Amino acid sequence: MATIKDIAKLAGVSVTTVSRALNGYSDVNADTRKRIEQIAKEIEYSPNALARSLVMKHTKTIGLLVSGLSRDGAKDNIVFDVLTGINEYCGSMGYDLVLFNTTTSKQKEKTYAQLCRERRVDGVIVQGIKKDDPYLIEIFDSNIPCVLIDVPVENEHTGYVSTDNVDGSMKAIRHLAELGHSNIAMINGHDQAYVSKERRKGFELGMVEEGLDIHPEWIVNGEFTELKAEEAAYQLLKNNPEITAIFCASDLMALGVMRAAFDLGKKIPGDLSIVGYDDITLASYVTPALTTIAQDTFRMGYEAADLLLKILHQTDEKRVQLIDNELKVRKTTTRCN
């Protein structure tokens, strides 16, 4: 493969001049620059990013640490949307992305920080990894610029993007209360998730705001999966037929709840109103279409990338970026009779 040396030889100049010509420095004659560029094109020269990065001490790549890149992660398109947003912004800024494997066994000996350091990524975006993951903590303790999705950690070199999960959940409860519901249950995710805590907080705040009773035993975990949520909802609804509405901490779980309701012969929304969270693609396609709290996951990715580049260029002190969410009323909620 052609190198800068080859060009230098052909053009009869030094490698210094070639380098400076190709990189647009001003101290090179217009004619020689033309000649060098011409030769570069002819011999199909492409600069070696490795060599360049080695001396420049940055790679123009940002790392991606995501746990949802598994076969079943495809059902909710959240991971994908975020990735797309990141890709969009990074692409426009000339950064490439490298995907690190967190799932597979082989690399499991290497910590995330090690992966980042070896590849010399300029920064890293983390998604779907539990807050107390020891490997993740190692990253905070290192000095790698980092932004988290939906995990609130702040630092000189780390920030996060999220939505206002408390307020989003309150929107859901308000909507349900306005429809006359008072016996409202909640299917939450799991305790290790930050968003679960926040959404529960919003649920409870919303309930007291509306003057409704909170039944702690009506708040159960569905592990963010359709199946677990279905099982949990089945028991819940069977044992407590007075429940008329369920707020779910994710759309996927809401689908599970719909299934449970179906198995119990409950009509939706006639016998049971449901509101989900996320607004995944499935939400609007399923019948009846799911009322949900929509968050713009593409935008979250986009903003995460923006925030990261700001952190690593030190152009901004900001470390957290909140995205709006929005209640989308569809067909799974109706007036309580």
Next chain:
Amino acid sequence: MATIKDIAKLAGVSVTTVSRALNGYSDVNADTRKRIEQIAKEIEYSPNALARSLVMKHTKTIGLLVSGLSRDGAKDNIVFDVLTGINEYCGSMGYDLVLFNTTTSKQKEKTYAQLCRERRVDGVIVQGIKKDDPYLIEIFDSNIPCVLIDVPVENEHTGYVSTDNVDGSMKAIRHLAELGHSNIAMINGHDQAYVSKERRKGFELGMVEEGLDIHPEWIVNGEFTELKAEEAAYQLLKNNPEITAIFCASDLMALGVMRAAFDLGKKIPGDLSIVGYDDITLASYVTPALTTIAQDTFRMGYEAADLLLKILHQTDEKRVQLIDNELKVRKTTTRCN
């Protein structure tokens, strides 16, 4: 950041020895190796992959060229599934992935081949890019190991993975014919897509096999989008009420057809049977659930990665890998009355 030199100094040996110790060569004393490893751990050494790759002439990374990484690409989870499969295999083999931006404007001056050469990826997997894309052709003409998804190009250094689209389509037609349908239309993708050609071929072969008449004007393009397919199907069904079944070249388009049928007051499957292609997540969640030709997109990604590594390690002459597909009968097809 700690380098191999630092270790050498602390251990009182040469960098050569450190390198060889850390890389498991046999010509280093067990004790010194232990000592070196110990020091490496203490000072948190991580090898600089850039420097290593520079001399080793390979990066242990494979590039990803995908066009579907855009906001609306999320509806069908195909791109994501393939990516997941690739990631799975590459991860298990110690390769990392780098995502190249094909969508965004900034990098558009750089050709794909240039991107690959600059980053010195060991190989590249291409997905969703039209066969006659000039940038893509440049890759075939280069010597970059490459495997395509659903684009049949063979070469010393390029191969592809696909499914038997002809046979898959024939399965769909056979199924429809068995149900007594004879007035079968087809919504195809677009002419630049290899799979469109194949699926059409399968459609036609299936029709003659079953002794059914092909109406060329009943074969229209839906551009692989829901909306275009809906419009096309609307006109088709309105002008030709005798059509009792439609075969769609993608599930997303099948959804559009369902919508068109709904708008025309046609019941599915009572008045119109539909079979899709792909088996995206939506297919099984929509009501009525979509009968479709399922292809294992995760597996396609997995096999693509496997094939690529075989090509670049030159361990195999194989250049094409076909994946099975399967008819999944759900609720959008029924006996013709």
Next chain:
DNA sequence: AAATATATCCGAAACGTTTCGGAATTTCTC
């Protein structure tokens, strides 16, 4: 014409590895 400024170029070091060829020491073989 001397002094100064400007334009254009270059040599060499540096980035952090791997690896070739060989050297020094120890152990084995007969």
Next chain:
DNA sequence: GAGAAATTCCGAAACGTTTCGGATATATTT
């Protein structure tokens, strides 16, 4: 105990860039 073999180590070059500090030639100023 001499030669052969094995063990353990090292120096230096190489990979392909960027960049610092200067050098040379030409143009401008006084």
